[in-house]
Amino acid sequence: MEKNEVKQRVKLGAFVITGALLLVVSLLFIGTASNLFSKTFTIAAIFKNVEGLKEGDKVWLSGVQIGTVKSVRIVKVGEVIVSLSLKEKQNDFIRKNASASIGSDGLIGNRIVVIQPGNSKEVIKDADTIKAISPADTQEIINIAKEVGENTRSITLDLKAISDKVNKGQGIIGELLNEGTFAKDIRKAVSSFKATGDQTNKAAQSLTNLIDEAQHGKGILPTLINDTSFVSVFKQTLIHVKKVSANAASMSTSIEAVTAKINTKNNAVGVLLSDTVAAAELKAIIKNTESASVKLDENLEAFKHNFLTRGYFRRKAKADKKALQKPSESK
Amino acid sequence: MPDAIQTLLLECESIFRFVQKLLKQAVARPFEWRETVRQCFEIGNRSLFLICFTAFLSGVVFTRQSRPSLSSFGAESWLPSLVSQAVIRSLGPLITGLICAGKLGSNIAAELASMKVTEQIDAMEVSGTRPFSYLVVSRVIATTLMMPLLVVFADVIALFGSYLTVHTINNTSLQLYLNEVSVVITFLDIFSSILLATFFGFAIGFVGSYAGYTAANGTSGVGKAANNAVVISMLFIFIIDLLSLQIINLFR
Numbered sequence A: 001m002e003k004n005e006v007k008q009r010v011k012l013g014a015f016v017i018t019g020a021l022l023l024v025v026s027l028l029f030i031g032t033a034s035n036l037f038s039k040t041f042t043i044a045a046i047f048k049n050v051e052g053l054k055e056g057d058k059v060w061l062s063g064v065q066i067g068t069v070k071s072v073r074i075v076k077v078g079e080v081i082v083s084l085s086l087k088e089k090q091n092d093f094i095r096k097n098a099s100a101s102i103g104s105d106g107l108i109g110n111r112i113v114v115i116q117p118g119n120s121k122e123v124i125k126d127a128d129t130i131k132a133i134s135p136a137d138t139q140e141i142i143n144i145a146k147e148v149g150e151n152t153r154s155i156t157l158d159l160k161a162i163s164d165k166v167n168k169g170q171g172i173i174g175e176l177l178n179e180g181t182f183a184k185d186i187r188k189a190v191s192s193f194k195a196t197g198d199q200t201n202k203a204a205q206s207l208t209n210l211i212d213e214a215q216h217g218k219g220i221l222p223t224l225i226n227d228t229s230f231v232s233v234f235k236q237t238l239i240h241v242k243k244v245s246a247n248a249a250s251m252s253t254s255i256e257a258v259t260a261k262i263n264t265k266n267n268a269v270g271v272l273l274s275d276t277v278a279a280a281e282l283k284a285i286i287k288n289t290e291s292a293s294v295k296l297d298e299n300l301e302a303f304k305h306n307f308l309t310r311g312y313f314r315r316k317a318k319a320d321k322k323a324l325q326k327p328s329e330s331k
Numbered sequence B: 001m002p003d004a005i006q007t008l009l010l011e012c013e014s015i016f017r018f019v020q021k022l023l024k025q026a027v028a029r030p031f032e033w034r035e036t037v038r039q040c041f042e043i044g045n046r047s048l049f050l051i052c053f054t055a056f057l058s059g060v061v062f063t064r065q066s067r068p069s070l071s072s073f074g075a076e077s078w079l080p081s082l083v084s085q086a087v088i089r090s091l092g093p094l095i096t097g098l099i100c101a102g103k104l105g106s107n108i109a110a111e112l113a114s115m116k117v118t119e120q121i122d123a124m125e126v127s128g129t130r131p132f133s134y135l136v137v138s139r140v141i142a143t144t145l146m147m148p149l150l151v152v153f154a155d156v157i158a159l160f161g162s163y164l165t166v167h168t169i170n171n172t173s174l175q176l177y178l179n180e181v182s183v184v185i186t187f188l189d190i191f192s193s194i195l196l197a198t199f200f201g202f203a204i205g206f207v208g209s210y211a212g213y214t215a216a217n218g219t220s221g222v223g224k225a226a227n228n229a230v231v232i233s234m235l236f237i238f239i240i241d242l243l244s245l246q247i248i249n250l251f252r
Helices: A002-033 A088-093 A138-168 A171-177 A181-216 A220-226 A229-263 A268-274 A276-305 A310-330 B002-027 B033-071 B076-117 B120-127 B131-170 B174-184 B187-213 B218-251
Strands: A040-047 A058-061 A064-076 A079-087 A099-105 A110-116 A129-133
Touching (some): A002 B033, A002 B131, A002 B174, A040 A064, A058 A099, A079 A088, A079 A110, A138 A171, A171 A181, A276 A310, B002 B131, B002 B187, B033 B131, B076 B120, B076 B131, B076 B187, B076 B218, B120 B131, B131 B187
Parallel strands (some): A058 A110
Antiparallel strands (some): A058 A064, A099 A110
16 A cells, blocks of 8 residues: 555656646747747837737848847837847847838738848947838828829819810810811811912922923023033133123223323314313304305205206115115015 | 525525635645645546547647648648647647546546545544545645646647647648747747646536535435536636636736
8 A cells, every 4th residue: 555655656746747847848949939048139120100010029130030029119109119139149240220121921911020231330239229111101002092082083073174165165175176166267277278288289390390391401591500511611701701801991091091192182182172262163163064064955955956967866766765675575 | 486596595605615614724734645645646647648648639630620721821831830829728728627527527526425425524524534624625736736737738749749740741840840839829828728727627626526525315416416516617617718718818
């Protein structure tokens, strides 16, 4: 009986110790998973919105879990302090200018904190605060969408008003679409424009023809344009013209000399032009000559009518008449 | 009808007195060490195999049953975390509690009832051996202490069964399985599970003792006491489970 009881006690002791050991081992396992037994350091990040992050969520650096979220506290509206408890060994990889953002892990989306290590030279220390990149707020996106929707609504309203006006034939476009006066005017203008265009076309055609003619036909222009030999002729002509003008110049100098001589009274013409006494005499002589010629004229008239000479004058008149008629007949 | 109410009130009074007596005797000296250790052995060691076997089977079954619904949306890798949460938070204590309620509750109630019916308890009282402390307190303390240990075993064995199932299906390594489990399980889960088991143990021991200690009417009273003990302790287990869930969720 005594032996049996000892056996029982031993068995019970084994049972209790095994149970306690199992409990301790499982607690250790869980503790390691949530960093309870490894040395940690704490950093903080201030987020605007943590999207359901909670204590114990994972902290990732390059996809490796390096710690857990220690606490999530709202300090004021739009400011949430998230304390991250990270394994001591990992702080070499996180720099002073590191940043934290909120991501999600897996299909259903456990929230995680993702740390971008940064590139400054200083390594992060305990109780440092790092920059936080807050996730795009869903509410903000909705607000923007709402605004866009409102704008679209007012735009469509405006469009509606415009199309109403257009349908009623108001405004230029309305008239255009609804065959108003303006449309008719434009139609007319277009048809006039078309006619003008036709004419312009014709004119252009004629011009083309003309140019063609000028290029390939006969006449003075084509010769001018196409005949290269004519150029030399023209050149020669120009040389002649030049010579003529040179001659003209020398002639005018001669004339100048002559007139200069005339102006001096030493010669006959000069006397005639300049000496007034001589000129008066000359005038008297001319007058005399005139009266003498008048008298001679009368004498000659009388002579014509004289019967001895009358026949001669008649024959002469006839011969003159014939000479005048002959050239007109030959044409 | 007033008769029924009177019976109920009398029963309540009786229970209250029993609890009072139990608490008084539990701290009273001398403490029945030998009998308590013997009861611990009876309750703990003798139930271990049954508990481990059922826990292993339920771990396997639960894993296989929850696999299709998880794999239907490609989350089969969550199987360890799902099973471990279910087992540690609720399934382990519940299975242990129900089996112990059936095995220990009926055992205690029948033993005490037959002693009561055959007036052995009265004889003990006359001989001055303090039957209440010797019979009831030792048993209630034994169930209260042994249940948490049994739950630890049940949890571990159920998770082991679950691991074997996951391993045969997905070829998951033990390391990965343990990592997945330890990520989702918190200290709160384990401590609440153990606290729950303590309450279960107390309920089983108390209900069994009370049913046995208040048994009457000869041999038929023994059967009635055993029956009552099992049914009522099982009910208590579910009620305690629900209440503790509410309380633990305040801390979670």
